[in-house]
Amino acid sequence: MQKGSGDMSGRVCMITGTTSGIGKATALGLAKMGATVILVARNEADLRAAADDIKEKTANESIDLIVADLSSQESIHRLAEDFRNKYQHLHVLINNAGLTAEHKTLSVDGIDTLFAVNYLAPFLLTNLLSDVLKVSAPSRIVNVSSDGHKFGRIDFDDIQSKKRSAIGAYGDSKLALNLFTYELARKIKGTGVTANALHPGVVATNIGSHDSSPFITRFIWKLFKVFMSSPDKGAQTSIFLASSPDVDGASGKYFVKSKETRSSKRSYDESVGQRLWQVSEELTKVST
Numbered sequence: 612m613q614k615g616s617g618d619m620s621g622r623v624c625m626i627t628g629t630t631s632g633i634g635k636a637t638a639l640g641l642a643k644m645g646a647t648v649i650l651v652a653r654n655e656a657d658l659r660a661a662a663d664d665i666k667e668k669t670a671n672e673s674i675d676l677i678v679a680d681l682s683s684q685e686s687i688h689r690l691a692e693d694f695r696n697k698y699q700h701l702h703v704l705i706n707n708a709g710l711t712a713e714h715k716t717l718s719v720d721g722i723d724t725l726f727a728v729n730y731l732a733p734f735l736l737t738n739l740l741s742d743v744l745k746v747s748a749p750s751r752i753v754n755v756s757s758d759g760h761k762f763g764r765i766d767f768d769d770i771q772s773k774k775r776s777a778i779g780a781y782g783d784s785k786l787a788l789n790l791f792t793y794e795l796a797r798k799i800k801g802t803g804v805t806a807n808a809l810h811p812g813v814v815a816t817n818i819g820s821h822d823s824s825p826f827i828t829r830f831i832w833k834l835f836k837v838f839m840s841s842p843d844k845g846a847q848t849s850i851f852l853a854s855s856p857d858v859d860g861a862s863g864k865y866f867v868k869s870k871e872t873r874s875s876k877r878s879y880d881e882s883v884g885q886r887l888w889q890v891s892e893e894l895t896k897v898s899t
């Protein structure tokens with residue numbers, strides 16, 4: 612039985628991208644509810660600082676961390692292995708880490724970094740942990756997408772969006788994440804594991820103000836950051852989907868402000884979702 616949204620004790624939750632922003636606020640929220648929280652990001656010092664801060668604010672000592680660079684498939688395999696060496700159960704996986712990028716760069720695997728982190732990493736990590744999610748059922752997969760997916764398109768001749776603008780490529784990666792969420796939900800139906808995607812709102816985090824962020828987002832962030840939602844508010848839908856009994860059994864859905872809503876028409880194209888799954892298997896060499 613899923614526990615009430617106020618009590619997550621005994622539930623093991625892994626959240627990626629927890630050194631700042633929405634991911635850190637989500638970890639704090641779930642830690643406050645008593646969950647065992649595993650923080651994942653690539654910078655160990657920043658992760659330790661986040662874990663210490665969360666422990667201090669919540670008095671919850673069950674805050675663990677695993678260092679992983681989600682742009683590297685080897686690192687994602689190690690993350691899954693490190694997790695398995697320590698834990699037998701995973702009740703909530705929140706694929707939250709993400710980025711925007713002005714310039715295209717290649718990951719160590721020779722894959723566009725934005726595509727690798729925003730889309731392929733959730734695909735690979737979720738599939739590597741799917742058996743432990745299944746034995747932990749009822750369990751939940753929560754994918755932090757964006758309404759930016761509405762500007763996205765899937766072009767199988769340019770699946771990594773190498774020919775696209777910075778904003779276009781971001782939208783493409785989030786559209787791919789929605790397509791993945793819905794295809795995954797169809798595949799895991801009846802297992803007790805659910806998969807949903809969400810838009811967190813426009814949130815005053817670092818995502819738009821890194822030196823590597825697109826010029827346009829840096830500009831918007833500089834002018835309008837004070838008017839954006841706080842990370843705590845931006846984390847609410849992730850926390851809701853991870854913990855609320857209101858969404859027991861809900862799967863293959865898209866949520867904004869903790870309310871189910873429709874994502875773009877393109878995101879529901881099952882034939883595109885199936886083909887994207889096959890391409891993703893090839894790119895990650897994972898057999899699902």
Ligand SMILES: NC(=O)c1ccc[n+]([C@@H]2O[C@H](COP(=O)([O-])OP(=O)(O)OC[C@H]3O[C@@H](n4cnc5c(N)ncnc54)[C@H](OP(=O)(O)O)[C@@H]3O)[C@@H](O)[C@H]2O)c1
Nearest residue numbers: 628629630632633680681682708709757813814816817818
């Ligand atoms: N903020 C918004 O308005 C907004 C709107 C829609 C959707 N979103 C989505 O919300 C999610 C969280 O973003 P945020 O706004 O909270 O941004 P953020 O403050 O920049 O946080 C992003 C997190 O992802 C981590 N990350 C980035 N690249 C990584 C990699 N290669 N390996 C491991 N971790 C990595 C970052 O770690 P480092 O510290 O190492 O960089 C950081 O912890 C993203 O998926 C984003 O697309 C945000």
